[in-house]
Amino acid sequence: MLDDLYERATAPDQWPEFLAKLMVLFRGETATIRLSDLDNPVIHQSYTTGFRQEINRIYEAEGVECDPFRDALAALPVGKALESTAVIEDRAFERSVHYQSVFRPNGNFYALGTQFERQNGQAMHIGIHRPKQKGPFSNDELKLLELFSPHLRRVVKLSRMMADLNDALSVARHALDRLPFGVWYMDSELRVQWLNASAEEAFATNSFGLKVQYNRLRMLAAGASATLRAMVRRLTEHRSLTETVKLGQTGACLLMVPTCTAGTSLHITRSPAPKILCFLLDTTRPAELDENRLTTMYHLTPAEYRLANLLVTGIDVNEASAVLEISPHTGRTQLKSIMRKTGVRRQASLQRILLLCADTLRSPND
Template sequence: MEQAYAVEDLIGGIYDAAADPDMWANAIGQIVEATGCRTGVFYEHDLATHQSQPLGFHRFNTEFMQEYVAHYGALDPWNARVMQWPVGVAAPTYALMPEEEFRRTEFYQDYLRRTGAFYGLGGLVERADGRIAVFGVQRGYEDGRFSAESVALVGALMPHLKRAYRMHSAIGQARRDRETFEETLRLVPQSVLIVDRDARLVFANDAAGRMLAAGDGIRLSAGRLGAAHRDDREAFAALLNPAGALVETGAVAALRRPLNRRPLLVQAVPLRINGRFDPAGRIVLLIDLDPPARPSPDRLAALFGLTAAEARLWADLATGATLAEIARRRQVSVNTLRVQLAKLFDKVGVHRQADLVRRAMELRGPEPER
């Protein structure tokens, strides 16, 4: 039975889920109840690999969704039919495929029938970068077809689902980039720190943590970073406020160290996000940092049986480049790189970009002479 929900509440739940992925199940559940349905799901489908990944679902158990990801998503006839439907337009599944034809599919007989679902209502939320995002709510055969009000409601929600999906994707990519960035920095042997303009410590890799613990040129006091030697504190404070020409390249200071060791060279560079200075004013401190050596693609290819393109992609990722940057440089699509990346994961035996970078760091070495 359809439940009365204010459209504003449903829209608010969608945008809440865009910011917090754990809330997708609740947002989908509200739409399920508002349309008198049994279940609901919002998922991504990769057109190259034919793999699906749920963003959120309601009244499907986790094991059932894992089966969809592992096998049945590739057999879902609605995925193929919805590709012919305009983006952002809600439609019942019987408008996409005759009921009797759907009933005979392996997808329905071996998979969906176990849930009691037969009819679906939803559509293509987004198509971009070789992926589609699909939203749908489902009813049983005995529940009958969807009311005109339910079709209109889901149709009204589709533009908001699209915007929320874009927000969700952007936030997720930023989170993954940050995790990969931090995990990569933890592996480098030189010390790297990130602070705000008030010198509060935001991040320190393992090497920097050891340096701070030893008071080796720098120290941490009440959560703020400073020079270990009192005569260097003014020079260190100036690092956090680079001005004029130094705003682009950062400033450098030589700090005193214990036991008359050579000075500690510290370079401060304002952090950039998408080409612009970080509005939070965060600064990266590079301490005696040498640029990471690019691993040899030839060596990676020989060790793991990679194609030349896969080996070059791995080598570029190991230097901190993003898929978007590599795609622009090579003049290929991001989706092409995603396909290569999936094959890399399989051949190397890892599941994340951070793990690829870690393996490359373990194997790094200079390019062979040509």
């Protein structure tokens, strides 16, 4: 049961399956998990099993206000279970609106429940119900439900964390999809683990001689795949901080930088392969930076901006100096100044900053 419960953390829409098993364990006919308001008779969300949906809608719309167990559960410590006969006598319950409108139509009489989580004026409540002929819930059943309470609380916390993580990943993916160049993440075996829309498009059309086959990156030109593997080895063996390769005659460039070192975190299995962050820079879809915003954020001089704007295309400082018609010494001096102002110590880190900021720093007229 606990294994099944913790699976709900990643699939909360399957709560009814867990409730069905819990209902059988407690010899019930219906079971519910509800998110309710502590101060007002309002149900924010429900998961049910065995409940007639029409009756559930009545309860959520108006029946909750007449529920004799709601205030009694709220008065108990979190995780403390309560069975219905401790709240109201059988005869009084039979005459109650709650029994007539909710319990009786579902064929139930006795209830067992607990509020296992309270936060920000809301409570999570689990309830199990069964017919009168099965008798009231026993003290042993009450204690058993209390054993589930801390696990239910942890699962809800895990579910929230998973939801927050998925939201963050969705936002990050949306931001990456807006970038005008391809970005993807792969391991040292060239296995692509995620990619943005521009990279997906390039791979689908075999543009720039790049292809993903069986989830691995390939370069189609003769001998290019061996070159690619050699570049990755230099990165993962820490013999290089950044690797670039020109792609055909279009001026496009593949830039790769390492993102982590294997063995820096705890894993039950073997340490994961080092990861590589890749950028596909296409001259037909330039990642030109917005000068006003970049100089405002990092206080770059016009000369430093011009150098940064070339570095974001993937060329090195010597090539950029030649384009700008300045000496390599002047170019390296400006590069050091840019790195100091952006708070990085390595050119690979600077390129990451410029590339990942390229879309947000683009002019709104672009």
